[in-house]
Amino acid sequence: MTALLDRPATDAPPGPSRAPHPFRVELLRGLAPWAGLALFLTLAWALIAKSATWQGSWSETTVALRMAGVMLGGPLALAAGCWQGARERRRRTDELRASTARGPLAQFMTAALPLALWVLAVYAATVGAALLACAPYASPGGLAPTVFLSTGAVLVACTLTGHVVGARLPWRLTAPVLAVAAFGTFGLSMNASGVAGLLGPIPEYAPDFELLAWWHPLLTAGWFLSLASTAVLAHAACRRWSALITLAAAATTALVLSGTGDTMTHRDPRAGQQVCTTTTTPQICVNATRAALLPEVTKALSGLTDRLKGVGNLPARFEDLPRRSHADEAELPTLTPYGWTVVRGKIADHDRYAWEAAMQMVEADCANPQAPGRVEIADRAVVRYLAPTDPQDSMREHRFESARAADDQAELRRLTAEQKAYDHLRTMSTADRRAWLTRYFAPADRCARTESEVPAL
Amino acid sequence: MTSFALYARSRALPTTLAAFAAATLFTLWAATRPETYVDPQRRIPLLALAPLLATSAIGVSLHQYAQELDRTAARPWWRLRLAHLLALTALAALLLAMAVPGHSQEFGAVAMVRNILGATGITAAAAVLVGARLSWLPTLLYFGAVFLSYSAPHLRTATVWTWSMQPGPQRAAWAVAMTAFVVGGALYVAVGTRRERERS
8 A cells, every 4th residue: 555655646547537517518518508599699689679769768778678588588498498308308318317326406406507507697698788788878777787687587497497397298399388388478477467467577667757666576586486496396306395495485475576566666756857958948858767868859959949049938948747738838749769759869850850849839739739720820830930841841742732633722722821921931030030939929828829819921 | 000190190290280279279269359359469479479389389290200210211201291391381370370360461360371381481491400309499589589579660661570570461571481481391391300319
């Protein structure tokens, strides 16, 4: 023995290289990296295709990432877990694995966790990329980081549950059926009200003016993870009764979740506030949830406000609050949902937006939109002067041609009167036009104007 | 046992037919609920889920247990592959189209048939490229991603990209679905499924 110990180490024959840990092998080979790649491509497609609808708002970005993560990642994680779980049966190595020294739970975790880690890592990378893509355009506030933790937990829970189902029901159709069922169930729960909605992975709320309580996504995470842990322990633990502990935890979390109801969200304090310009008349106000858009809105309406310089009796401001406008206000044309009027911090069509703003000033939201003849002619002339747009000009030309073709004398008379009124307004001297517009905007109740209240053109 | 019965068993055709029946009954139940019947928009999820389920079953049924043995057969396989694919696609399209009553052009039977054809094409191509047992995966991912994003402003009218979410008779959507079916189907009929390791 002594002789052996004294032998110089350099003389020892090279031993067999140490086998890599099974966890490392599972992490780097087989299904897990491919599932990660598939999830990445799918999430990237869905998020890039809808990027205009979430870039610009942290709240919308949070919702989009949760929706994409659960609705695309959930079914994929279940199906991939299921495929992985059925592997031993497919390879007919389940009996061989059962004879090894490691316990079933350790073997289960070694096979299932690498896939869960890949899914989690890809989702985390997607969240990071999406937040970076949103940052240049979004106003502060509205981000709910715990939502991402919750979605990650749902994905891990789906992977583990899929693995258990795959091991227990190793049929060829189990994985796609599970994925399709998850797709349908998650979608249904998203639109469900009451307890079904609260227990789902994406409880519904209004991100426009509500904030999610920070602890609610953590409860959702706990609910899904404890359910998945119950399935794992019941399937693979040596002491299967331990599944009762996680089942009790799941039941408790479900009870707490189903009682959250209205406390799940609270009103976003910013939604009741607005930021306004001080240099224009009317003032331009933008809701505080999208304060970063104020310079862009001001720029889009600069032509309108320039033409209104020196005019009196104007509305005090364009307001952007979730209520009806007061008598001395005009409503700011809608900026949301993102992706339509506003795309990545820019208003897509300035002329159209200014035209909508002019319409809000001139033809307020009246119950009876049909104004008397002369009033309507003056309204159209004012809107055309304040916010000229090419599509409106084309439409007017088209109406002229149609009326001529149909020999509609009444329509021709009306269109001619509108043109005459507009030409008159346009060719007035600046001082006369300001005086005329001041008289035009004088009636306080814009919905009850009579012909005598509108100055002649 | 007759050769047909042996073939049907080896390709899990009873399970495939059971999946068709389940998809049809579920679709019929969901589509005939009063709120779904009145509002065709509510049928959109059914137009994704039912074809996914049916074509997953078709894709999985393309799996061959003993590919090497099959290749020793004297008769050419392509006729059998063609008949297998066409028969199952036609059956799925017929059953699921009948399961969506009401206005056929507005997220109805027409869109259902189109989606079955398109999804079968993708699944058949996937069976050639990744193997029959995982052939449902690309279809699932594509349908999922499109379902989640088709309402985006610039995608609403992109009938080529979002063919599976178009209401019904849009020609571009049909062209894409038919192309997918013809190309995917022809690829499968000509080449057969990817050789899978027996115990992978």
